[in-house]
Amino acid sequence: MNEALLVLTFAILAYYFIIFGKVARSVVTLLIALVLMAIRIVEGLDLRNIGEVVDFNTLGLLLGMMIIVHILKGTGFFEYLAISAIRISRGRFWLLFGFLMILTALTSAFLDNLITIILLSPVLFLILDTMEVNPVPFFLFAIFVDNIGGMSTLIGSPLNIVLGSISGLSFNDFLKNMGPVAVLVFVIVFFLFKRYIHIDEKAKEKLKNLMNVDPKRSITDPAVLKKSLIVFFSTLVMFGLHSVVEVELSLIALIAACVLLLLLGRNFEKVSEGVDWDSLFFYVGLFIISYSLEKIGAMEALANFFKIFSFNEYLFVLVVVWFSIFANAFLSAVPATLILAPTLKILISQGFPTSLWWVYAASANLGTNLTPLGAVQNIVGLSLLERYTHHTVSFKEFLKTAWSYMFIPFIVATLYSFIIF
Numbered sequence: 001m002n003e004a005l006l007v008l009t010f011a012i013l014a015y016y017f018i019i020f021g022k023v024a025r026s027v028v029t030l031l032i033a034l035v036l037m038a039i040r041i042v043e044g045l046d047l048r049n050i051g052e053v054v055d056f057n058t059l060g061l062l063l064g065m066m067i068i069v070h071i072l073k074g075t076g077f078f079e080y081l082a083i084s085a086i087r088i089s090r091g092r093f094w095l096l097f098g099f100l101m102i103l104t105a106l107t108s109a110f111l112d113n114l115i116t117i118i119l120l121s122p123v124l125f126l127i128l129d130t131m132e133v134n135p136v137p138f139f140l141f142a143i144f145v146d147n148i149g150g151m152s153t154l155i156g157s158p159l160n161i162v163l164g165s166i167s168g169l170s171f172n173d174f175l176k177n178m179g180p181v182a183v184l185v186f187v188i189v190f191f192l193f194k195r196y197i198h199i200d201e202k203a204k205e206k207l208k209n210l211m212n213v214d215p216k217r218s219i220t221d222p223a224v225l226k227k228s229l230i231v232f233f234s235t236l237v238m239f240g241l242h243s244v245v246e247v248e249l250s251l252i253a254l255i256a257a258c259v260l261l262l263l264l265g266r267n268f269e270k271v272s273e274g275v276d277w278d279s280l281f282f283y284v285g286l287f288i289i290s291y292s293l294e295k296i297g298a299m300e301a302l303a304n305f306f307k308i309f310s311f312n313e314y315l316f317v318l319v320v321v322w323f324s325i326f327a328n329a330f331l332s333a334v335p336a337t338l339i340l341a342p343t344l345k346i347l348i349s350q351g352f353p354t355s356l357w358w359v360y361a362a363s364a365n366l367g368t369n370l371t372p373l374g375a376v377q378n379i380v381g382l383s384l385l386e387r388y389t390h391h392t393v394s395f396k397e398f399l400k401t402a403w404s405y406m407f408i409p410f411i412v413a414t415l416y417s418f419i420i421f
Contacts, residue, residue: 003041003042003296004296004297006041007036007041007042007292007293007295007296008293008296008298010032010035010036010289010292011289011292011293011298013032014028014029014032014033014285014289015331015335017029018331018332018335019330019331019332019373024278025282026278026279026281026282026285027281029282029285029286029289030281030282030284030285031285032285032289033284033285033286033287033288033289034285034288036288036289036292037288042291042292042295042296043295044291044295045288045291045292045295052291053287053288053291054284054287054288055162055165055166055287056250057165057248057249057250058158058161058162058165058250058283059250059280059283059284060248060250060251060253060254061155061161061249061250061253062112062158062161062276062279062280062283063253063254063257063275063280064250064252064253064254064255064256064257065111065112065155065235065253065257066112066115066274066275066276067257067260067261067271067274067275068228068231068232068235068253068256068257068260069111069112069115069274070271070273070274070275071224071228071260071264071266071271071274072225072228072229072232073115073119073274074220074221074224075219075220075221075222075224075225075228076218076219076220076221076225077218077219077225077228077229078107078119078120079119079122079123079215079218080215080216080218080219081103081215082100082103082120082123083123083213083214083215083218084215085099085100085103086127086211086213087211087213087215090211091204091207091208091211092204093131093199093203093204093207094194094199096127096207097138098190100120100123100124100127100142101141101142101145101186101190102186103120104116104120104142104145104146104149105145105146105148105149105152105182105186106149107119107120107149108145108146108147108149108150108156108157109149109150109152109153109156109182110153110155110156110236112157112158112276113146113147113150113156113157113158113375113376113377114276114279114376114377114380116146116149116150116377117142117143117146117377117380117381117384118380118384120142120146121139121142121381121384121385121388122388124138124139124142125139125388125389127207129389130206130207131199131203131204131206131207132203132206133199133203134391135385135388135389135391136385136389136391136393137193137196137197137401138197139381139384139385140393140398140401140402141189141193141405142381143369143377143378143381143382144189144369144402144405144406145186145189145190146377146381147365147366147368147369147374147375147377147378148182148185148186148189148365148366148369148409149182149186150365151178151181151182151361151362151365151366152174152175152178152179152181152182152183153171153174153175153178153179154169154170154171154173154174154175154239154249155171155239155249156174157333157365157368157375158279158283158333158334158375158376159328159333159334159337159364159365159368159375160174160178160361160365162283162334162337162338162341163337163341163357163360163361163364164249166337166341166342166345167341167344167345167357169357170242171239171240171242171249172240174361175240177358177361177420178358178361178362178365181362181412181413181416184412185366185409185412185413188408188409188412189405189406189408189409192404192405192408193405196404224264227260227263227264228260231256231259231260231263232256234256235252235253235256238252238256239252279376282334283334286334286335286338287338289338290338290339290342293339294342298339299339299342299343299346300346302339302340302343303343303344303346303347303350306319306320306323306343306347307347310352313421314418317359317414317417317418317421318414320356320359320360320363320417321359321362321363321410321413321414321417322363322410322414323340324336324340324359324360324363324364324367325363325364325366325367325370325410325413326367326370327339327340327364327367328363328364328365328367328368328370328374329367329368329369329370329371329373329374330371330373330374331373332368332373332374332375332376333364333365333368333374333375336364337364340360340364341360344356344357344360353421355420355421356421358416358417358420359417359420359421362413362416362417363410363413363414363417366406366409366410366413369402369405369406370399370402370403370406371395371398371399371402372393372395372398378398382398
């Protein structure tokens with residue numbers, strides 16, 4: 001009992017710093033996790049058992065994709081796509097903005113959400129600054145679309161990567177079950193946004209000043225781009241076939257990253273700045289804390305809480321959906337998933353249908369849009385907004401804006417969950 005109370009205290013302390021702390025959350029989380037290992041109060045929590053504690057499949061997948069994306073980013077490929085969208089739209093704002101948001105959603109489906117918002121921001125700010133319009137609603141909407149696009153594939157968001165690793169669901173499973181939901185939600189929020197936002201004719205005329213920009217000038221190294229795209233698309237194909245060839249996603253990503261480095265004559269030191277080490281060490285700490293909570297029975301207790309509502313299927317699904325939405329909104333996606341995914345695994349092992357995974361995936365991914373705390377890319381996106389435009393978005397303003405666009409998608413996720421469950 002004392003051991004369980006101590007673990008729970010450490011976990012609450014870690015989550016406090018994750019949500020409210022002003023110090024580096026990755027350092028604090030890893031420190032607390034290492035202290036838990038050092039005091040040896042949790043059975044099996046030691047270095048000899050580290051492979052059972054830390055999910056290296058998730059970490060390897062993230063590391064491999066970070067290296068590939070970093071190299072691809074340096075070629076100017078994403079800027080090329082964005083500027084091409086401007087020329088294709090012929091200066092028509094809503095057509096252009098639609099292209100950019102589709103590009104954002106597709107990019108976030110196959111790359112890290114954080115990378116996507118970093119790549120999109122300079123182009124979006126350039127367009128909005130040229131038009132002299134308030135950038136806040138447009139950039140907040142881009143963050144929402146980034147998260148919506150990421151929900152469609154296993155590699156689209158860290159949440160899905162962790163969920164896929166715990167559940168054993170494949171790349172194709174995510175694409176088949178979450179892809180249609182992501183498309184439907186994207187269409188809904190885009191037309192809601194278009195209805196609420198008005199652009200005057202003077203602003204639209206100013207957009208045509210960007211028509212003369214040549215997208216080919218964005219490509220800094222055609223040879224590197226060619227090799228990078230071949231490796232990148234080959235990696236995506238192998239992700240789709242990984243259940244057939246029976247090779248872990250992490251191994252596919254890491255092999256691809258190593259092949260690309262060899263093709264370009266580079267080593268790990270040269271690409272180390274493109275690796276988000278903070279996130280990787282943060283996840284290591286979270287895996288250790290999550291393992292500790294599981295060992296003291298926290299996930300079992302949460303599973304029993306959900307089972308209270310199982311006398312009515314609709315009520316049960318409703319509780320799971322909205323609990324997942326708010327847990328991910330306020331605890332952040334990966335920390336919440338490392339608690340709730342093992343809980344769902346317990347319920348499924350006790351006879352609940354495997355469709356619970358999709359109930360959680362839909363609601364959790366959409367829940368990340370509700371607050372700035374929902375995902376790392378939300379926080380980074382707001383920082384970019386402040387850096388580029390000197391506009392500060394408060395927690396309340398973000399929540400209010402998100403609720404106006406996400407309420408209908410939340411209802412869609414609920415109805416989808418009723419149907420699939």
